[in-house]
Amino acid sequence: MKKVKLKAKSKNNVFSIACGIIAGLVVVLLIVLGVKIFGKKPKKMTPKIFTYELDEKGNVCITGLSDWGRDSALIVIPESIDGHEVVEIADNAFESNTTITNVTLPESIKKIGNRSFYNCVKITEIELPSNLISIGAECFYGSGIKEITIPKSTITIGLNALNGFDTVYYYSDYITGSPWGASNAKLITD
Numbered sequence: 001m002k003k004v005k006l007k008a009k010s011k012n013n014v015f016s017i018a019c020g021i022i023a024g025l026v027v028v029l030l031i032v033l034g035v036k037i038f039g040k041k042p043k044k045m046t047p048k049i050f051t052y053e054l055d056e057k058g059n060v061c062i063t064g065l066s067d068w069g070r071d072s073a074l075i076v077i078p079e080s081i082d083g084h085e086v087v088e089i090a091d092n093a094f095e096s097n098t099t100i101t102n103v104t105l106p107e108s109i110k111k112i113g114n115r116s117f118y119n120c121v122k123i124t125e126i127e128l129p130s131n132l133i134s135i136g137a138e139c140f141y142g143s144g145i146k147e148i149t150i151p152k153s154t155i156t157i158g159l160n161a162l163n164g165f166d167t168v169y170y171y172s173d174y175i176t177g178s179p180w181g182a183s184n185a186k187l188i189t190d
Contacts, residue, residue: 050077054084061088065097073099073122079106089116091136098122105129112136114158117143128154135161149188 049069052060060081065072075094080086086106091113094100101122107129114136117123124144128135130151137158140148148162150170162168168185 049075050081052081052086053090055088058084059088060084060086061090062086062093063090064093071099073101074104075100075102076104077106077109079108087111089113091115092118094120096120107131110134112139114138115141119143134158137161138163140165 048066049072051063051066053063055061062077065075069075077086077089085108087108088111089105089109093113093116094103095115095117096119098121100120101124103117103123103126105126105128108131109129110131111134112128112132115138116136117126117140118138119142120140121142121144124146126140126145126148128148128151130153132151132154134156135150135154135158137160139158139161141160141163143164146164146166148165148168150157150168152171154170154172166184169188170185171188
């Protein structure tokens with residue numbers, strides 16, 4: 001009798017093992033097919049450093065730093081955000097931020113608003129993008145920047161935008177909006 005019971009247990013064990021293997025294969029198959037049927041792998045989440053608005057053309061205007069970026073010393077503004085070109089920095093966007101030490105602007109920026117970097121005392125240098133058209137009033141007033149070169153494309157510089165700078169290099173006789181507040185502006189004639 002013991003042999004009969006062992007055979008019965010053996011049949012149950014074989015059946016259980018077979019069911020387990022089949023169930024495992026079904027699960028693996030569903031996972032593989034599920035990825036193919038239901039879409040791509042999940043997107044990697046990256047924190048948003050900037051707050052921004054879209055203009056009527058769908059371009060980005062940076063309005064400031066998000067909670068994720070609030071304590072950043074190095075600010076690198078990208079050419080685009082969520083597929084939209086970054087073309088402007090809003091009025092007061094980074095005003096009185098005492099954490100920022102370095103800012104990198106993309107070539108896509110065409111306008112820097114009024115008081116955008118006002119009283120950002122730890123910023124000591126910045127390179128303006130070659131396509132920049134307008135610099136707002138008091139834009140860099142009270143910053144730690146002492147010398148700057150205004151790109152050839154710039155047409156408008158607001159009142160006191162460069163107040164406190166030791167030297168400002170500029171290209172065009174057509175720049176409007178002086179006095180800029182720079183103590184020593186030098187025309188570049190190349």
